[in-house]
Amino acid sequence: GAVVSQHPSWVICKSGTSVKIECRSLDFQATTMFWYRQFPKQSLMLMATSNEGSKATYEQGVEKDKFLINHASLTLSTLTVTSAHPEDSSFYICSARDFHRGNTYEQYFGPGTRLTVT
Amino acid sequence: GQQLNQSPQSMFIQEGEDVSMNCTSSSIFNTWLWYKQDPGEGPVLLIALYKAGELTSNGRLTAQFGITRKDSFLNISASIPSDVGIYFCAGTYTSGTYKYIFGTGTRLKVLA
Numbered sequence: 001g002a003v004v005s006q007h008p009s010w011v012i013c014k015s016g017t018s019v020k021i022e023c024r025s026l027d028f029q030a031t032t033m034f035w036y037r038q039f040p041k042q043s044l045m046l047m048a049t050s051n052e053g054s055k056a057t058y059e060q061g062v063e064k065d066k067f068l069i070n071h072a073s074l075t076l077s078t079l080t081v082t083s084a085h086p087e088d089s090s091f092y093i094c095s096a097r098d099f100h101r102g103n104t105y106e107q108y109f110g111p112g113t114r115l116t117v118t
Numbered sequence: 119g120q121q122l123n124q125s126p127q128s129m130f131i132q133e134g135e136d137v138s139m140n141c142t143s144s145s146i147f148n149t150w151l152w153y154k155q156d157p158g159e160g161p162v163l164l165i166a167l168y169k170a171g172e173l174t175s176n177g178r179l180t181a182q183f184g185i186t187r188k189d190s191f192l193n194i195s196a197s198i199p200s201d202v203g204i205y206f207c208a209g210t211y212t213s214g215t216y217k218y219i220f221g222t223g224t225r226l227k228v229l230a
Binding site: 004006032034042043044045046049091093095097104105106107108109110111112114 | 121148149153158159160163166168210220221222223
């Protein structure tokens with residue numbers, strides 16, 4: 001149980017183009033999903049909190065117009081990197097909370113998406 | 119952003135040895151969690167701790183929520199080669215948001 005998938009697992013795009021990454025909770029409903037970014041040999045940094053049916057909450061320093069988040073259903077959140085540049089190259093990981101488990105703080109993580117911008 | 123300090127940063131151990139690592143914060147945390155991340159993959163939840171002083175086991179893993187609520191410890195007994203990976207602690211201190219602050223990570227390498 002508590003499986004989270006991401007698609008694609010890796011993507012290479014040209015500078016200036018946009019890329020969409022999907023995060024799905026496969027066997028549970030998730031009112032809240034989180035998007036993280038991880039650089040090589042570093043920890044995970046929270047980018048934004050995605051709430052189903054409402055606007056995402058972005059962490060300080062994260063450009064909301066560049067990293068568009070849509071949480072349209074209880075099982076799907078998407079992150080779109082707009083006008084990507086090489087410095088956006090990173091490992092993007094999503095996580096989800098199980099809606100039916102009440103106040104649990106446990107997050108279940110997807111396998112990550114490696115984005116390379118050339 | 120804020121991060122939790124983990125120690126040690128990395129360690130090499132012999133198969134069969136016990137491993138200890140810790141995570142500290144200058145702030146009080148309400149919840150501590152421990153995750154393991156393999157290269158190129160997302161973190162996997164190992165143990166979650168919800169009360170100060172709580173000691174919880176998951177197989178060969180044991181974790182404790184520090185009494186001061188500013189630290190947590192993870193112990194791995196009788197390490198095996200598949201224990202290789204990066205261990206992250208995570209904590210929450212703002213009730214209602216469920217946001218994590220992640221630790222800096224401990225990279226574990228097990229020598230067979």
